[in-house]
Amino acid sequence: MYQVDIQQIQPFLLRLLHQIAAPEAIDWLSRKLKQVSASSGTGKEFYLAFSSVPRYMGKAPLQLSEADLAEAQRLRKGFNPANWTTDQAARTLLILTLPHTDKAEFLTQINKLFSTADMGELVALYAAMPLLPYPEDFKARAAEGFRTNMGNVYEAVALDNPYPADYLDEAAWNQMVLKTLFVGKPLFRIYGIDRRSNARLAHILSDYAHERWAAGRTVSPELWRPVGPFIDDIIIKDIRRLFDQPEEIQHEAAALACAQSSYPEALELLKAHPQLKNRIDSGELTWDLIGAETLAAQK
Amino acid sequence: MRTNNMLFIDPHAHMTSRTTDDYERMRQAGIVALIEPAFWLGQPRTEAGSFKDYFSSLVGWERFRASQFGIRHYCTIGLNSKEANNEPLAEQVMELLPLFICKEGVVGVGEIGYDDQTAAEDKYFRLQLELAKEADMPVQIHTPHRDKKTGTIRSMEVSLEHGIEPGMVIIDHNNEETVKDVLDRGFWAAFTIYPNSKMGNERMVEVVKQYGTERIIVNSSCDWGISDPLSVPKTASLMLERGISEADVRMVCYQNALSAFGQSGQMKESDWLDATTVDQREKFSDNSVLRGGQTPVVGEIETSGDMPSNIIR
Numbered sequence: 042m043y044q045v046d047i048q049q050i051q052p053f054l055l056r057l058l059h060q061i062a063a064p065e066a067i068d069w070l071s072r073k074l075k076q077v078s079a080s081s082g083t084g085k086e087f088y089l090a091f092s093s094v095p096r097y098m099g100k101a102p103l104q105l106s107e108a109d110l111a112e113a114q115r116l117r118k119g120f121n122p123a124n125w126t127t128d129q130a131a132r133t134l135l136i137l138t139l140p141h142t143d144k145a146e147f148l149t150q151i152n153k154l155f156s157t158a159d160m161g162e163l164v165a166l167y168a169a170m171p172l173l174p175y176p177e178d179f180k181a182r183a184a185e186g187f188r189t190n191m192g193n194v195y196e197a198v199a200l201d202n203p204y205p206a207d208y209l210d211e212a213a214w215n216q217m218v219l220k221t222l223f224v225g226k227p228l229f230r231i232y233g234i235d236r237r238s239n240a241r242l243a244h245i246l247s248d249y250a251h252e253r254w255a256a257g258r259t260v261s262p263e264l265w266r267p268v269g270p271f272i273d274d275i276i277i278k279d280i281r282r283l284f285d286q287p288e289e290i291q292h293e294a295a296a297l298a299c300a301q302s303s304y305p306e307a308l309e310l311l312k313a314h315p316q317l318k319n320r321i322d323s324g325e326l327t328w329d330l331i332g333a334e335t336l337a338a339q340k
Numbered sequence: 341m342r343t344n345n346m347l348f349i350d351p352h353a354h355m356t357s358r359t360t361d362d363y364e365r366m367r368q369a370g371i372v373a374l375i376e377p378a379f380w381l382g383q384p385r386t387e388a389g390s391f392k393d394y395f396s397s398l399v400g401w402e403r404f405r406a407s408q409f410g411i412r413h414y415c416t417i418g419l420n421s422k423e424a425n426n427e428p429l430a431e432q433v434m435e436l437l438p439l440f441i442c443k444e445g446v447v448g449v450g451e452i453g454y455d456d457q458t459a460a461e462d463k464y465f466r467l468q469l470e471l472a473k474e475a476d477m478p479v480q481i482h483t484p485h486r487d488k489k490t491g492t493i494r495s496m497e498v499s500l501e502h503g504i505e506p507g508m509v510i511i512d513h514n515n516e517e518t519v520k521d522v523l524d525r526g527f528w529a530a531f532t533i534y535p536n537s538k539m540g541n542e543r544m545v546e547v548v549k550q551y552g553t554e555r556i557i558v559n560s561s562c563d564w565g566i567s568d569p570l571s572v573p574k575t576a577s578l579m580l581e582r583g584i585s586e587a588d589v590r591m592v593c594y595q596n597a598l599s600a601f602g603q604s605g606q607m608k609e610s611d612w613l614d615a616t617t618v619d620q621r622e623k624f625s626d627n628s629v630l631r632g633g634q635t636p637v638v639g640e641i642e643t644s645g646d647m648p649s650n651i652i653r
Contacts, residue, residue: 085438089475093442096605157392157439159399 042144044176044207045117047137053116054130054137057103062127069097070131077138084139084150091135091154095161098131119203119232120171132165133172141174148178155182160191167198176208184213187220195224199231206233215242218267219249225339228263229332238267247276254282262294263335266328269301277306284310294331296321341577341650343370344586350374350572351597352451352480352512352532352559355402355413356381356394360629362562362569363409367641369573372612373412375601376402377451377480379420382564388432391419395440403445408629410618410641412611414601416450416480417441424464425456434467442475447601450480451512454491457484465495469502478603479509483518485537492518496525510557510600513538519547523555528600530557533571533652540653541575545582553591557600568652577650 059067073090080086103125105113113120122130141147151173155166167186170179183205186198199205199221205214214237221228228234246268250260265283268276283295296317299307311318320326350366353374366374376398385391398415406413417440419433441449449472454461472479479499484491492511499509506526514522514529515538522529531547532538544558560571568574576593580586601607620629620636630636 088438089442092439093475095444096442153439157396157436159443161444 042174042176044174045120045172047172047174050116050172051134051137053112054134057105057109057122057125058098058127058130058134061101061104062098062131066098066127070134074134074138077135078140080140084153087135087139087150088154091132092159092162094131094135095128098127100126100128100161102126103130117171117203119206121201121203121232122168124201125168128161129165129168132162133169136166136169137172144175148175152182160194163189163191163194164197167194168202170198170204171202171207176204179204180208180210180213183209184216187217192224195220196226200226201230201232203232206231206237211237211239211241215239215245218242219245222246222249222261222264225261227332227336228261228266229329234267235328238270240271243268243271243276247279250279261335262290262331263328265294265298266331269298272298272302272304272307277304277310280307280310284314290331290334293317293320293326297326297328297331341574342580343573343577344580346370346576346586346590346594347372348572348576348593349597350560350562350569351510351557351601352377352530352561353569354379354561354563355406356397357564358562358569360405360409363406363411366569366573367410369570370576371411371572373414373598373607374406375447375480375597375607376413376415377482378415378417379451379482379563380422384423384426386429388429388436391433392436395436399440399443399445404622405629408618408620408622408637412615414445414447414607416448416478416601417443417446418449418452418468418480419464420451421453421455421461421465421482421484425458425460427460430460430464434464437468437471441471441477445606446477447604447607448472448478448480448510449475450478450510451482452479453481453495454484455482457487457491457494462498466498466502469499469504472508473502473504477508478601479504481509481511483511483513488513488515489517489521493521496522496527499527500525507600508603512559513561515539516543516547519551519556523551526555528555528557528596530559532559532561533575534561534567535652536566540651541571541578542651542653544575545579545584548579548584548588548592553588553596555596555600556592557596558592559597571652574650574652581650 076086077090103122105123110123113122158166170183183198187195189195199217205217221231246264250264253260272280280295280298283291296311296314299311300321348371350371353376355376378398395417403413419430424430449468452465452468481495510528510530511522512530513532519529531544533541533544558572558575560569562569572593576589579589598609618641619638
């Protein structure tokens with residue numbers, strides 16, 4: 042029922058807040074945490090505290106050192122609060138402080154929060170998912186999260202968040218990856234993008250690329266990242282097409298896809314591009330580099 | 341109409357019932373921020389879920405809609421006195437309030453108070469005062485249309501009984517008969533300039549001449565009835581025309597509302613002064629205020645203050 046040791050994650054989040062929040066803000070939060078841990082019944086104290094967090098804690102970005110990020114990873118594999126803000130951390134602490142021994146009661150309160158949440162609250166709730174007790178019970182909620190059209194809410198559930206990779210079934214995962222491309226967000230920030238790649242997704246993405254090409258639109262080179270390991274007689278045609286595109290970054294993506302494949306023609310194509318192969322072998326050319334360059338080109 | 345390009349706040353406007361034309365005219369007349377109190381919708385709701393979605397729309401879609409016309413939208417959240425009379429429903433709405441009253445951009449508990457002054461109204465008014473005290477939020481009080489003076493005084497006495505500071509309470513819909521009692525007790529006195537019923541703005545000019553500008557606030561309460569979303573700028577214009585200084589007009593049509601509701605910590609002048617442009621290309625949950633073929637407005641909105649008449653009787 043746990044993804045993380047709550048007793049360890051609480052002091053970690055509190056320490057991050059101590060680094061940046063004013064002493065009065067910390068005092069306020071400490072009082073609220075005490076109230077919430079002792080709360081029961083209607084959850085009024087909890088709802089009041091949760092919604093008023095920005096008023097007392099502000100919305101400044103947390104300042105995480107490399108050591109802090111490593112500590113986050115140690116506490117929960119894939120947990121990455123690099124882009125978190127003070128209100129998010131405080132709201133997460135409040136949720137983790139809510140008594141949860143009564144599962145039904147806990148889920149009722151969290152679901153009530155979701156159904157009445159404003160944008161900032163949704164961001165906090167979705168980004169906190171990899172830390173919540175009863176993770177199996179939030180699958181449908183996560184899927185709802187990536188149906189949103191609010192950009193920052195989408196990012197909270199889909200990017201830098203290990204929950205989807207760890208808990209979503211294949212169909213939901215595939216929808217999430219496809220939608221991330223569709224809304225122009227970076228694939229390299231999806232945790233577990235390589236681990237969860239699958240043949241079905243590879244063909245969905247290939248079909249999507251065909252649609253884009255038919256409409257005369259560009260195709261993100263990142264699209265081919267989960268496709269590479271599943272190159273077959275159909276997808277190899279796409280890869281050949283990439284090598285014929287004018288942009289160098291498309292060739293780089295094609296070479297990276299080939300390097301992930303054991304399909305004979307893919308290996309031959311890679312051999313035919315020795316410079317790209319060398320850059321891949323030396324570790325200079327990676328999917329993360331392609332992702333970062335694609336993102337930079339959007340801005 | 342002449343308002344010297346002043347900026348205004350309308351701290352009582354039920355925009356859910358208004359059109360985008362209204363937003364456009366309000367912004368052109370100088371309104372930069374407004375507060376939408378939760379109220380009834382002209383007929384009683386029968387399900388708690390209707391309240392939940394209404395409250396959600398006040399912090400969501402309506403806020404977005406206003407932003408598309410360069411206006412910052414705030415709201416107060418509460419169970420209004422009319423619907424407090426349906427007790428089984430009122431109980432469920434009371435459970436919803438803690439989820440909403442502290443959200444970003446919610447500047448108070450309101451509008452609450454008395455309508456028929458029944459026992460049920462009294463019960464839920466008191467419960468909501470306690471909630472406001474617990475959350476350290478201002479209270480926006482609706483005063484009754486009938487037996488107004490008694491209801492107004494009673495709402496202040498009950499507030500004091502619950503230990504609420506008068507400075508945290510805005511008493512709304514005042515007139516010449518109630519203003520002195522309200523000011524003498526240290527509460528904020530808001531006046532609704534509403535055609536044919538609550539107050540005309542020539543009377544408002546006289547109130548300001550007699551009582552000054554301290555703790556006096558002008559609003560429109562524009563809603564689904566015959567009402568005027570330009571009440572605040574029109575009244576400002578009339579005040580200037582009748583010799584009230586610009587500094588005094590600014591006090592009752594801008595600053596006092598900001599000072600009173602700013603106590604929530606959720607409303608700051610920088611919210612609108614730092615963001616003076618609009619971008620109608622933006623979307624909320626994939627919805628736009630634009631319909632097919634309309635061209636989005638992008639950039640600064642100019643205040644023109646151009647209106648045919650500034651008198652509301």
